[in-house]
Amino acid sequence: MIRRLEQYLKRRVFSFLRFLISSAQPTDLATRSFRSIIVIRQHNQLGDMLCVVPLLRGLRERYPEAHIALLTSPVNHEVMLNSPYVDRLINYDKREFLGGVSIKFVAFVKFVRKLRAEKFELAVVPSTVSVSATSDLLAYLSGAKYRIGAGEIDGEGNPSGVFFNCPVTLDWRESEHRHQALRNLDNAQVLHLNVADLSSQIELTEEESRGARAFVIDLRLQVGSFVVYHVGAGKPANRWPAERFAQLANRLSSDSKAGTLFTHGPMDDEPVRIVKSTLTVPYSVVDGKSIRQVAAILSLARLVVSNDTGIMHVAAAVGTPVLSLFGPTDPEQWAPIGAKHRYIVGKGGDIQSIQVEEVLTAAREMLR
Template sequence: MNAARVERIAIFRALQLGDMLCCVPALRALRRAYPKAHIALIGLPWAHSFVERYAHLVDELIVFPGAIGFPEQEETDAHLPAFYDAMRERRFHLAIQLHGSGGVANDIVEAMHARINAGFLKPDETPRDGVFIPWPDDLQEIARYNALMQAIGIDARDMQLEIPLTQQDTRECDALIASEGLDTTRLVLVHAGAQLPSRRWPAERFAQVAAALASDGWPVALTGSGGEAAITASIACMPGVDAIDLAGKTSLGALAALVARAQLVVCNDTGLSHVAAAMRTKSVVIASGSDTHRWAPLDAERHRVLADYPPCRPCAFRECPYGHPCALNISVERVLDVARTQLPAEKLETDAHC
């Protein structure tokens, strides 16, 4: 594909933070291939902050109005006609469906009438005009989107995640560390939230892990969004827990900066797992329900994923109807054993001689 003839590119990916982070290597490859093109992300309203942070990769956010089959927003097709009209007026040279396996997501991209379309096809999907490849079900999430870039003719072998930090991120993180009295040389972050209840390990088990690590001498902080404050507050109030509750107190940038300085992250298989991978901070990830082959971090030594595999996995439910065996079969003792192997033992040994 002649880079000089591709001046306007649309990327359709209307998903949340963790999903967006996983496509950053593909976006990086796309930008290298088309350094002068105007690249627009068609995504969710929250992604304004994503575009601001990744301005070196994406030039603009176009807010997707929602559609039937897209549960991240109100499921209605009422706003699609106006959306399609606006997209056709933009006369994109290339429209890339990075949202998922195909189907209706491809319909949406095709309705934009770009010169060339690209994306994925479900196994039983009719072939489409453009550059479409079978959904690579055997690949890890980051590799899937790189595979599509390769099909387009773009060199996309680098799979390293990144979260660029600004001076404001660093200042905000420094202020939080000072105000909360955090010792980042020993800090463990515990993140008990996840968007779907089916993806959450029980809060009381996170509380037991937090209490045990604090008893070992590791200061613990609880992280989460403002919407997850009830979860972190319940953990902070449980017997034996001595942890600082940071829920709702950090922007993405400040949280990433704090993760970069922490010794360990203990979390569900959610966006913070990808933040830890991007910042190269060791983690223990309790993966409930999710497809670990698809979503597990690439560095299996730095990021230890704990999962159980009942027949119902991978899970398609918001709330588990089967008693949540994939979560309950991961014990507190198992998480603690792995967490302790991930922590730098020499810190506590040094302190013991003081």
């Protein structure tokens, strides 16, 4: 009952806003040239962010002289550093606006003033999984003359689409397996972007690569000849049993002579503990590293075997072949794009149904 009331009030508020800020919708965006563009993606998920890279690539190719800014969360800020498709990263940290009402308001107003000072001509808010009223509002507050975003997704109207004067109708009901990279591009369909390369990308510096190489050598691993395993995942349903990861590493290391390296994320204590107690081959663990340091280490691996989680996307973004394990999530939407990558999905969406032999066979083929 309370939720229904909240939804009703939300619809009424956005209906009122639609009346206040309604404006004519331009119809010739594809023929316009833009000098200053902002893309707003302030969610925390790494995979969601890296799936936006093809959209950024398309904007750079379409508008090579434009100044392109990306508004992102602190979590995703790191992976987008040095991107060749972005001129400026704008860090949107929600924590800066939490606290007392006055502090929150003053800090937010200062942020918006800085945003408007950039004088953006075009704002793009890609939405695929769900819409974000915050992102949609930020597009409006940016002061951009043209604002592109979801007006409707799969037949359901976006209440905060009121903030766009170039709303896009997105309908994937007859193409439910359409990859997230393509869905992000669908958000900018009115710009007629033509993108051939749908891969994600993390741009490493020479210093980061040297540091990773030194780290790997210190572990007595051979660059390009070790396998990385990521046993964690934020969602329990996305976690293949840790003991099976250990069994896989034991057998793969024995028959391929590949080194064994495990990554240890902030929430991976228990699966890593299980792995350590089950392994019978020499191994090392990457722990306490920044996401960029981990990315640099992954770039030196021969193969990464990972659950469906952020590290899967990071490994693919640095060009390392990835064997990803999927449960309830649709791999056709989320698995890394490219012939070098493979995925295995559990029967009925149950990752527990994936057997060690199945993963071992695929990994051996990828190591040949």
